[in-house]
Amino acid sequence: xxxxxxxxxxxxxxxxxxxxxxxxxxxxxxxxxxxxxxxxxxxxxxxxxxxxxxxxxxxxxxxxxxxxxxxxxxxxxxxxxxxxxxxxxxxxxxxxxxxxxxxxxxxxxxxxxxxxxxxxxxxxxxxxxxxxxxxxxxxxxxxxxxxxxxxxxxxxxxxxxxxxxxxxxxxxxxxxxxxxxxxxxxxxxxxxxxxxxxxxxxxxxxxxxxxxxxxxxxxxxxxxxxxxxxxxxxxxxxxxxxxxxxxxxxxxxxxxxxxxxxxxxxxxxxxxxxxxxxxxxxxxxxxxxxxxxxxxxxxxxxxxxxxxxxxxxxxxxxxxxxxxxxxxxxxxxxxxxxxxxxxxxxxxxxxxxxxxxxxxxxxxxxxxxxxxxxxxxxxxxxxxxxxxxxxxxxxxxxxxxxxxxxxxxxxxxxxxxxxxxxxx
DNA sequence: TCTGGGGTCCTAGGACCC
DNA sequence: TCTGGGGTCCTAGGACCC
Numbered sequence: 001x002x003x004x005x006x007x008x009x010x011x012x013x014x015x016x017x018x019x020x021x022x023x024x025x026x027x028x029x030x031x032x033x034x035x036x037x038x039x040x041x042x043x044x045x046x047x048x049x050x051x052x053x054x055x056x057x058x059x060x061x062x063x064x065x066x067x068x069x070x071x072x073x074x075x076x077x078x079x080x081x082x083x084x085x086x087x088x089x090x091x092x093x094x095x096x097x098x099x100x101x102x103x104x105x106x107x108x109x110x111x112x113x114x115x116x117x118x119x120x121x122x123x124x125x126x127x128x129x130x131x132x133x134x135x136x137x138x139x140x141x142x143x144x145x146x147x148x149x150x151x152x153x154x155x156x157x158x159x160x161x162x163x164x165x166x167x168x169x170x171x172x173x174x175x176x177x178x179x180x181x182x183x184x185x186x187x188x189x190x191x192x193x194x195x196x197x198x199x200x201x202x203x204x205x206x207x208x209x210x211x212x213x214x215x216x217x218x219x220x221x222x223x224x225x226x227x228x229x230x231x232x233x234x235x236x237x238x239x240x241x242x243x244x245x246x247x248x249x250x251x252x253x254x255x256x257x258x259x260x261x262x263x264x265x266x267x268x269x270x271x272x273x274x275x276x277x278x279x280x281x282x283x284x285x286x287x288x289x290x291x292x293x294x295x296x297x298x299x300x301x302x303x304x305x306x307x308x309x310x311x312x313x314x315x316x317x318x319x320x321x322x323x324x325x326x327x328x329x330x331x332x333x334x335x336x337x338x339x340x341x342x343x344x345x346x347x348x349x350x351x352x353x354x355x356x357x358x359x360x361x362x363x364x365x366x367x368x369x370x371x372x373x374x375x376x377x378x379x380x381x382x383x384x385x386x387x388x389x390x391x392x393x394x395x396x397x398x399x400x401x402x403x404x405x406x407x408x409x410x411x412x413x414x415x416x417x418x419x420x421x422x423x424x
Numbered sequence: 425t426c427t428g429g430g431g432t433c434c435t436a437g438g439a440c441c442c
Numbered sequence: 443t444c445t446g447g448g449g450t451c452c453t454a455g456g457a458c459c460c
Contacts (some may be wrong), residue, residue, distance in 0.1 A: 005426040030428090031427065033426095033427085035426075052428090053427090055429080072428085098459095184459080187457095188456085216457095217435075218433090218435095219433075219434070243432080244430090245431095246430060246431080246439060247429090247430090248429065248430085250427085293428055294427085295426095376456085
């Protein structure tokens with residue numbers, strides 16, 4: 001038995017925890033550049049505000065209904081997430097943190113208990129410890145637990161907890177679920193399925209396996225088996241190391257100057273290096289990309305990207321930054337109006353494996369640059385203590401390309417300064 | 425005027441090996 | 443006109459997730 005615990009309207013709920021005046025008031029949270037709506041409270045959903053809608057397109061609606069609008073505050077959401085996960089970890093023998101606002105719990109050993117009651121206990125406890133409302137779905141497979149969770153969210157009579165245990169309960173749940181609402185079935189596959197008269201989860205469960213395998217491949221076949229009640233997705237207790245790490249941003253305004261692009265790319269490259277070190281990993285490939293706006297019809301479109309291998313796997317900020325700067329020269333075109341840039345590191349290996357992947361030619365690797373390593377350690381330690389950006393490489397520059405974040409709330413749980421500011 | 429960011433897995437096809 | 447069998451590795455593209 002699996003439980004899926006999913007926070008309700010997570011980002012909007014985080015804003016509410018520290019701002020009681022928002023109770024019952026519609027709340028939305030915007031994407032990184034204050035561009036799109038990425039989270040909505042129930043009241044905001046009821047107003048017809050769509051997920052992913054550009055903010056400027058629904059500005060009149062937001063104003064008319066006095067919607068509380070926030071820039072996304074990842075310091076706050078990340079910290080609130082770990083509080084929720086810590087609470088959940090105390091309520092089940094095993095937990096898989098699936099995303100910032102969801103976790104699977106292993107309920108196998110609870111089989112003899114009243115699962116609905118236990119689900120209510122989970123809800124109450126998370127609410128009491130963190131202030132975040134959650135819904136709980138339980139079923140014999142992860143895919144069915146997702147469906148159970150969705151039913152718990154949509155139908156108030158479940159009071160936030162839906163358990164699918166008997167064949168009968170599962171059957172009716174599948175009949176009430178449309179294919180596009182199944183975990184793992186996206187837009188393209190929904191279209192294909194509907195065109196073939198497979199409209200509900202029950203239809204998909206009953207479809208010929210060979211047809212599913214042919215059109216939806218292995219992934220689809222797995223979903224079908226899970227819908228039929230046979231578990232083939234297991235609990236993943238330890239998060240595997242990342243295979244790629246990307247840092248990219250849309251700019252707060254158009255960037256035309258080479259120098260500003262350099263600053264942005266340097267900043268993203270250094271961020272990637274920090275993330276790599278946090279993962280205890282080294283990267284062997286580096287990709288840099290710069291892009292114009294895909295929406296602006298009046299400007300010439302351009303998407304420049306380049307990938308190169310690093311001389312040897314590294315997580316050194318200075319090495320990665322220098323390489324990224326060189327690659328930028330190769331893709332920069334003067335006279336373009338850039339709207340976005342990014343740096344991606346891949347070909348990732350664990351730090352311990354480095355000795356086995358020495359390059360044949362780089363002599364200096366035989367005497368690793370201990371000084372640079374120390375510098376990175378000290379920088380990470382200072383930034384850990386005094387906040388990101390306390391010390392940085394000179395080329396990293398928070399220039400005028402910085403994304404807009406005009407409606408940022410306080411980092412209530414991670415920064416003393418922010419709380420004092422609130423008090424004042 | 426204003427449109428997010430960060431990931432994964434799978435498949436097919438090409439280049440290459442013996 | 444005919445031209446094997448069995449592999450690996452890499453990349454691009456397409457699908458999906460939150």
